[in-house]
Amino acid sequence: MTATTTSGAQRRIGGGLLDPKQLWKSLPAALAKLDPRTLWRNPVMFIVEVGAVFTTVLAIGDPTLFAWLITIWLWLTVLSANLAEAVAEGRGKAQAASLRAAKRDTMAIRLTEWTPGQDQSRYRDEVVAAADLRLGDIVVVAAGEVIPGDGDVVEGIASVDESAITGESAPVIRESGGDRSAVTGGTKVLSDRIVVKITQKPGESFIDRMIALVEGASRQKTPNEIALNILLAALTIIFLLSVVTLQPMAIFAKAFQGAAPDTAAINGDGISGIVLVSLLVCLIPTTIGALLSAIGIAGMDRLVQRNVLAMSGRAVEAAGDVNTLLLDKTGTITLGNRQASEFLPVEGVTPETLADAAQLSSLADETPEGRSIVVLAKQDYGLRAREEGLMPNAQFVPFSAETRMSGVDLTDRRIRKGAASAVMKWVRENGGHPTEQVGDTVDAIAGSGGTPLVVAEHIEGEPARALGVVHLKDVVKAGMRERFDEMRRMGIRTVMITGDNPRTAKAIADEAGVDDFLAEAKPEDKMALIKKEQEGGRLVAMTGDGTNDAPALAQADVGVAMNTGTSAAKEAGNMVDLDSDPTKLIEIVEIGKQLLITRGALTTFSIANDIAKYFAIIPAMFAGIYPSLDALNIMRLSSPESAILSAVIFNALIIIVLIPLALRGVRYRPSSASKLLTRNLWIYGLGGIIVPFIGIKIIDLIIQGIF
């Protein structure tokens, strides 16, 4: 699996390299694909095969070296195309094999008449084969056992080894209720015992679908692929007509120049069949025709390599078209939790005092916020965390929703930290008068989108006083701003979804650099936003994991469900991210774009190639009749035969040469459409015109001795 770093400008879509051994290994599969019954689905290559059969017959009838060489290279052209597809499929097959290993013949313990909360001793169970489980069956899985099918945990909590499908060896927690209830068949329970309700039909498990996907068995052509196929078919028909109608014209020309000597290309009966087929094969868009399906398979494969399963190729293409990305704030844009970023003491209090008090009050606070205070105090003021045991008299006051404070009571000193209003109230109750400065600081922090925590102390015999404010804030993940800038350059609008109030949301949105935000968002709001965007003709992508995300996931054009999420969410989305990393949505978009770009670039290249081939073949065919046409032989190819053969050989070799590019995808840097087009036009358009001139000339130089 390819490692991808997810930060900074270095992160680029790559792909596996092509191992020459893979070509060799795929040869049997490529040969099997010569069967016309499978090949006819690719009209361009089917025409080449028909041409190859035709020239074979001609070569048997009139066995010349030229005829046989052309025939061999025509067959190699078809074979190259098959090889490209076979190699692309081969990579998926390896993955499928490891998945199949996970799909062993497991037995399941099915509970009959189970009711929630039922005591374990009253279970009535029976042992059935996993394959016989039906939708809605209840099974119990204990530690060390393999989960027999996809389902939701309805009772219990367990750590599960999901490495069979995710490749990630660290176990994950699965529990009933909540958004981490989904379990996948084939994964293994490591500890505890869970009761699972089966949510799949027999033979339609997640692993079954995964195997089908990576093998390409269920591959259907995507909308753009269908459209491109139509265009390629139309071009093929045009060139077929050009070539077929050329014959009577050539016969007329030959008859007119009766004195011109017969050549291998043309005689009184017209152009030889071998040469006509060669011309046709060189003109029809064989390069893209040969590589088109490999590009599609490889695109899906690149997703699989990133542990994303797309349920359809259509979804991958849609990802490239996405106009709006909905991103959950927590976990995607920001690190999971708020963190202390600053101590702001009131006048007369040193920062160290405040930090010390804040740290003391947080020692027993196991929330991420509390721990971040301890970390900050140590980092900024060198205050080491005191062990709880070292303060025997300390009474820790835990946070409660009622008091909205937590703190510690020492022998002669009480410290509280918490929501501003609650702590201020506590100060006043204990005889203190918080200065205005505290209020101002609190407002300033709240205004900047942070969360203020006021710290106060009450020393025995003195009025309580506020020491200052701890600034808690959401920490935006590193590199997010750059990624959103990239998105903007690609023309994609990013919208942050958060339950925060609008002020906080705005501050984080500004810091992260997203284009828009939806604050105080409820699931219905998300749904409404998606619908609104779609009404404007935009395509929306989102990630989600909870059951309440399911309708929005289904509504979105690209819905990426987290593997940790509920079955409902996984069912509703059209992709599943096995790593459960919401940032991956951005990579998915890039892969979708790269897939389309690769198709477009190779189509352009393929069509541009024809120009050079004409300059090789037309003079080779007709210069014997009309010597002036030799002026078109600008490559100065040595003989008509070597010119035609060189064009045919180039046509076959270029397919092999481009297989790695088709599998890897063309290089993609997020940038505006104009920049992308300029770059790709130069490389694949201009390159497509020039490369064959050079290639055909070189091949001609090598083979010219033969004729």
Next chain:
Amino acid sequence: MSMTVAGVLFIVSLLAALAVAYRYFGDYMYRVVVGARHSLAERGIYKILRVNPEGEQSWKAYAGSLLAFSAISLLFLYALLRLQHVLWPNPNFPGVTDHVAWNTAVSFVANTNWQAYSGESTMTHLSQMAGLAVQNFVSASVGVAVAVALVRGFARRKSGTLGNFWVDLTRITLRIMLPVAVVATVALVIGGVVQNFSGGHDVTTLTGGTQTITGGPVASQEVIKELGTNGGGFMNANSAHPFENPTPWTNWIQLFLILLIPVSMPRVFGRMVGQNRQGYAILAVMGILAIASIGLTNVFEIAGNGTVPHAIGAAMEGKEIRFGVSDSASFGAITTLTSTGAVNSFHDSYTSLGGMMPMINMMLGEVAPGGVGAGLYGMLVLAVITVFVAGLMVGRTPEYLGKKIGAREIKFASIYFLITPATVLTGVAAAMATKNHTTMLNVGPHGFSEVLYAFTSAANNNGSAFAGITVNTGWWDTALGFAMLLGRFLPIIMVLGLAGSLAAQQPVPESKGTLPTHRPLFVGMLVGVTVVLVALTFLPALALGPLAEGL
């Protein structure tokens, strides 16, 4: 003035006039096709036709109306030509023979105006005016209507309809074609073009022979011949005839009329889709192709490669002294860049490469700027294909003006693009295989060019002739008739189908990820795609004709 200065002045003044027309005449046409009001005369016509002018049509209904109208026109014109000898007024011409009548009827209904006859010695004034001239008007309006329907496809959102064919046809004829025709007729008469109802005068020439000087309503016919990019001349010699086109000045007017509507159509497009820059981009593509083509034709003709041109100093064979090489070459290029079959010189007598240029112009699909309406819709179909390939290269489902170019759209565009080359190449191959090419005047590559030109002209609905080949045999009349019919109406059906599927879409809003279709990059790519696709399709055929001869 030297020949070159005169040529430059001619072109520059023409371009200036067209630039003004683009802006103002384009806006005028825009208002005509989008306006809500119906004039009294129009309401009368709708009443007679029993058409509800507010009733919108789906693409199928629109196409159905268009085909029905054209079929009726075809039958009517055929009957008129066959029966002209019994109708009044008749200057003693017999009825037109069956295959010529078929060929001519198709030709004029299909806006091709290929003429397998000599107008002045075959057609009665009634046939000219009630038959041919009427078709000159309405067949041109049909072309504009189809273009407008396609643009509506881009402009409308989630719509099942494309407008009303009868309303478009009526308005375009009454408000665009007629008024311009009237004004221009006066201008041409002032310029010296004949306009009378004379049946012809016999005069004794200087050498003592007798010659019939034919008169007739020439100027009025002439105007719509050019304005509607028809090209069917009153006289056999067409715009080379001194009664049709007496001076360089009338030549200028004729060229202006030919280009007026095709050049202004991109403006209508830009206005209707709400982005004038899109219109400018399409105009730029047309302009680049046109200027390159006119320039090359002039270069080939003025360089005058060939024995005779070298001997006399210029390629003057087949050209009128009063126009000279440059004006003739430009006229030849412009009439073939549009779908006007008019000629003021004989393309057969051009230098080999000079004679190839009109062929290439037509093979481009006549899109620079093309026939009235047909040029715009042809160019937009090419733009759709270009957007498709370019769009993939920017990593999105290709879209043009917010409309996605998917399988359905590509199907229509591809078939559109297939029809004409298929018709041309099949026709030429058939002529060669069936030995019908033997009617050609020349042998070898030049003779082949004559055949290639004939089918290219017919299938692209140009109507100009290379000349040199006898085409009023039964085989040629029938074959070319089919070429014209297929080359006109199958593409129109595809265009309307494309329009229908575009109109039904909800447009995608523009973003930075959208391929901009108004920038030089796209303009250049569209030029490239147009040229490359045509070159790839026709290069083998051209190699055996003009290239074999000219290189």
